[in-house]
Amino acid sequence: MSAENPKNETSKPKRRKKKNLFEVAQFLPNWGIGYHMAKSHWANVSYEITKINLYKDGRHGKAWGIAHKDGLPIADAPKKISGVHKRCWKYIPSLAISIEGKESSPKTNRNCCKD
Template identity: 70%
Template sequence: MALMADRAAMARTLGFFKHSLTLIRSFSASATSTPSNAAPTSVAKKPKRRKKKKNFFEVARYLPNWGLGYQMAKTHWVGVSYEITKINLYKDGCHGKAWGIVHKEGKPAADAPKKISGVHKRCWRYIPNSKKAIESQPVPEVQAA
């Protein structure tokens, strides 16, 4: 019984000693820190949220006429894109089917349109230097004198 009482007294003493050391550390840390360092530590920074990538129809939505005639590709494709020829859009505007002509290295690789696979995957991007975008810009004509 005496041993149990001694252990309890020892545990209380050690607990008090640990708390006093923690208190001393907190005072010494706040005294040595500068005001510029205090602001970031007091406010916990939230981790940046990763931007959600867009599926085919979410990209095409912002193009004129739902992107017909424009080129789009998946983000991980290198040198391959589709020129959009037809879109079958479902009611919600984020789902459907699409057809296009495959382009490799900027040149058509096929004559007939092909159904585009993976249109609902979130990895699509618009190719800004497509033929339609270049054709829509007015070309200044030079007159021979």
């Protein structure tokens, strides 16, 4: 019995480490530029990422974006995002889908209305 691993019985299940903004963005196309991200405790608030400056390690840097509330932009100009290194960021897929749909609809209208 002592040869077996006694720690397995008493050990707690491992928590998944939450991600900072850059660790979330690395799996998105173009490092998340144009996509919406938010801190996990924010309600109806997100940033549309416009610019990212990465440090060499790829996990740290600076980011800028346009703040959104309820899917609508709060400001016209991008601002530097604070707290990008905190481990509480998530990708908001629903806003990205709605924005992609808005972008594609005017293109189809322009093509059908040409003379």
